[in-house]
Amino acid sequence: MSLTVDIQCASAEPVPDEDDLRSWIAAALATQPSRGDTEISLRLVDVEEMARHNEAFRGVAGPTNVLSFPADLPAELNLPLLGDILICAPIVRAEARQQQKLLAAHWAHMAVHGTLHLLGYDHIEDSEATKMEALESAILAGLHYPCPYQTNPPQESSLA
Numbered sequence: 001m002s003l004t005v006d007i008q009c010a011s012a013e014p015v016p017d018e019d020d021l022r023s024w025i026a027a028a029l030a031t032q033p034s035r036g037d038t039e040i041s042l043r044l045v046d047v048e049e050m051a052r053h054n055e056a057f058r059g060v061a062g063p064t065n066v067l068s069f070p071a072d073l074p075a076e077l078n079l080p081l082l083g084d085i086l087i088c089a090p091i092v093r094a095e096a097r098q099q100q101k102l103l104a105a106h107w108a109h110m111a112v113h114g115t116l117h118l119l120g121y122d123h124i125e126d127s128e129a130t131k132m133e134a135l136e137s138a139i140l141a142g143l144h145y146p147c148p149y150q151t152n153p154p155q156e157s158s159l160a
Contacts, residue, residue, distance in 0.1 A: 013089035068117035
């Protein structure tokens with residue numbers, strides 16, 4: 001499997017290294033070993049852009065931390081595009097601080113979470129949420145990050 005992640009940074013906020021972002025996405029994709037070549041577009045945005053997309057595509061006012069847009073391409077095209085992920089850098093930083101999480105761990109969680117949405121996972125129903133959260137926790141543990149759903153993990157002082 002080859003993975004291509006087109007990363008666009010449209011945020012003034014500090015963001016993680018591109019290699020880290022790619023490795024977090026690859027870890028989520030590794031849960032689907034039968035996948036062939038895969039392409040993902042990852043856009044790192046500020047609050048204003050995320051709020052516009054959240055309103056336009058979900059009908060929800062204000063920004064959110066991550067949005068995923070699975071590619072809806074006809075199978076006969078046989079294109080490797082899995083979809084697009086938007087992550088709001090200022091929201092990720094604020095949430096990490098508020099939830100007393102390591103900043104890198106929260107970034108990893110958002111990249112994994114967005115990728116799992118592209119793979120068809122969801123958390124609307126409780127049973128779906130339980131399955132997705134367990135998978136996220138296992139992937140992050142494999143990356144040596146704490147469970148994203150625990151309370152009061154150690155806090156990091158450095159930037160992403």
